[in-house]
Each structure stands twice: as C-alpha cells, then as structure tokens.
Amino acid sequence: MDYLAVLDVNRIQKKYQAENGEITALKYIDFSVEKGEFISIVGPSGCGKSTLLSIIAGLMKPTSGEIVVNGEKIEGISNRIGYMLQKDNLLEWRTIYNNVVLGIEIQNNLTSENKQRVNQLLKTYELYDFKEKYPSQLSGGMRQRVALIRTLAINPDILLLDEAFSALDYQTRLTVTNDIYQILKQERVTTLMVTHDIPEGISMADRVVILSYRPAVIKDIIPIEFGLENRTPLNCRKTPKFSEYFDCIWKELS
Structure with missing residues (x-):
C-alpha cells in the first residue's frame, strides 16, 4: 500500500515508582505508522497497552523516548490526535x-x-x-x-481507540466494528487500536503489534493481508488466513 509516514514512536520507555521499587512498564517501544494505516496493538493484560496509547495521546509523559507526528515532536495533548475510549x-x-x-x-x-x-x-x-x-x-x-x-x-491526523467496542454485546460489536472500519478506511484515518480481542485486532488491522509481558517490548509486528477485493472485518473472519493469523498471534502471546 502506498502510504506516507505519519507517526513515529521512538524508543519509548515508561517507569513507575512503586513501594517495592522502580517498575518498568514499557521498554524501548519503537515503530512507525503510515498514513491511512490501521494498527492493532495486542498483548497480555497489564502489559502496558493503554499506557502506550496514553503516551501517544499526550496524556502521560514517557520516561524516555519521543512521539513524532508528521515529523514534529509532540509534547502534551495535541488536537492532531483523537482519542476514543471504551x-x-x-x-x-x-x-x-x-x-x-x-x-x-x-x-x-x-x-x-x-x-x-x-x-x-x-x-x-x-x-x-x-x-x-x-x-x-x-x-x-x-x-x-x-x-x-x-x-x-x-x-485529527491520528485516531487512538482504547478498547473502544468492549462495552458492546458480541453481536453489536461485530456490526459496529464493520461500520467503523469502513468509515475509517473511507476517511483514510490513521488508526491505532488497543484490544484484548485477537480476532477483532486481526480483522481490522493492516499490521498487528504484539507486546510481551511487563516490561513490555515488541515481540513481533505481523503484516495482515487477506487479498480480498472488498475487505471488511466480517469478510476477513471467514477466510482460512484468519485462523492462521490467530494461531500465530496466540502462540506469541502464550
């Protein structure tokens, strides 16, 4: 796909001070996102997925590293980044x-x-x-x-989705992800989505970023390609490739 780079996440680290000492939540998270691309971020519970999204949104400062949007370093909240919660x-x-x-x-x-x-x-x-x-x-x-x-x-230049569909019942969730995927692709909105739902992540993404247990590092970034002329999340779930991607990501998370 012919995309232009819009987001660089450069060696992001996040450390917390806890009663029992310093805790590293994120360790040198490093990836780029291209214009119009849809990235899903998956990982074990508590590994720091939402923390990463909060740092990209400017709601939280990283301990080190930087967020760059269209070549410009972002510090604090920016109207170039939209954020949608549960x-x-x-x-x-x-x-x-x-x-x-x-x-x-x-x-x-x-x-x-x-x-x-x-x-x-x-x-x-x-x-x-x-x-x-x-x-x-x-x-x-x-x-x-x-x-x-x-x-x-x-x-916004970038849209962040943090478990944005998890409050919906299963049937509604399938319909809504289909609708929203088509809206985002039609509007060519660059999107990062954190999800616990692996099938949801696969069905919507151009690439899936897999994070490890804390301290979270990137274990792998998997390109998702179904070769469908009319790609929708529901159509993707019906293909043999869907199961292959699921098995691959499940093994990485396990």
Whole structure:
C-alpha cells in the first residue's frame, strides 16, 4: 500500500515508582505508522497497552523516548490526535448534533466550514436524521458511531481507540466494528487500536503489534493481508488466513 509516514514512536520507555521499587512498564517501544494505516496493538493484560496509547495521546509523559507526528515532536495533548475510549462519553443533555460539535466548540473552531463537514459526516454515516435526538434515544452501536464522528470532526491526523467496542454485546460489536472500519478506511484515518480481542485486532488491522509481558517490548509486528477485493472485518473472519493469523498471534502471546 502506498502510504506516507505519519507517526513515529521512538524508543519509548515508561517507569513507575512503586513501594517495592522502580517498575518498568514499557521498554524501548519503537515503530512507525503510515498514513491511512490501521494498527492493532495486542498483548497480555497489564502489559502496558493503554499506557502506550496514553503516551501517544499526550496524556502521560514517557520516561524516555519521543512521539513524532508528521515529523514534529509532540509534547502534551495535541488536537492532531483523537482519542476514543471504551465508553462513548456522550453528554446526555446535549443533542446528537451538539455532542458531535463539542470538540470543535472547545477548540473555538465552530466555523461554517466545520459545521458543513459535521453535517456531511452525519449524512454519510446515516445519523443526520437523528441529529436532534438525545443519546438515550440511540442504540449502543449508534452511540459509538456518534462518538467516532465527534472525534473525526476535529480532523485529527491520528485516531487512538482504547478498547473502544468492549462495552458492546458480541453481536453489536461485530456490526459496529464493520461500520467503523469502513468509515475509517473511507476517511483514510490513521488508526491505532488497543484490544484484548485477537480476532477483532486481526480483522481490522493492516499490521498487528504484539507486546510481551511487563516490561513490555515488541515481540513481533505481523503484516495482515487477506487479498480480498472488498475487505471488511466480517469478510476477513471467514477466510482460512484468519485462523492462521490467530494461531500465530496466540502462540506469541502464550
């Protein structure tokens, strides 16, 4: 795929001070992400996956190393990086439209051009007819789409997903990952997703980054290629290659 580099994670280390001494959570994490690429990050529970995402988002400082976006070192929170958590965090007293524009309101950037972009996103992804409704009137899957569009409205260079679908039931989760994958690919959004769900990670990713037990190092980075003309997460799960990738990643994690 013809991508341009957008993110460099350069030798990131994170150490904590605990009662029993210093703990190293991340040890020299080093990889690059190309424009439009979807990266899944998997690893054992407690290995530091979410910590890594928090460092990339600027919510946490690394002990050493640096995060570079489009050639520029990022320190602290940046509007070039969007972050989506497990909960949609929609404000129940605001309409769907007012939830979606919240980010650009906070940035004091609610221009006519951005309003037009929001309306176009709502129309494209079949939420325009619901824009005057409230979050409590929407299904869990629709709420996640609203949360995604709210994040895309600020036009970030990189989107971070931290177990963003884990609060959904299994059937809804399959449908939502399919919908969101297609949105992200259509919008060509560079995405990093932390997940405990290996099948989810495989079905959505261009590459899977496998972290070890703490202190986390990168054990392997596996390119994912299904050769499907119309690739969707659901289609990927039906192919023989899917099981091969699962077995490979499971062995690395075990």
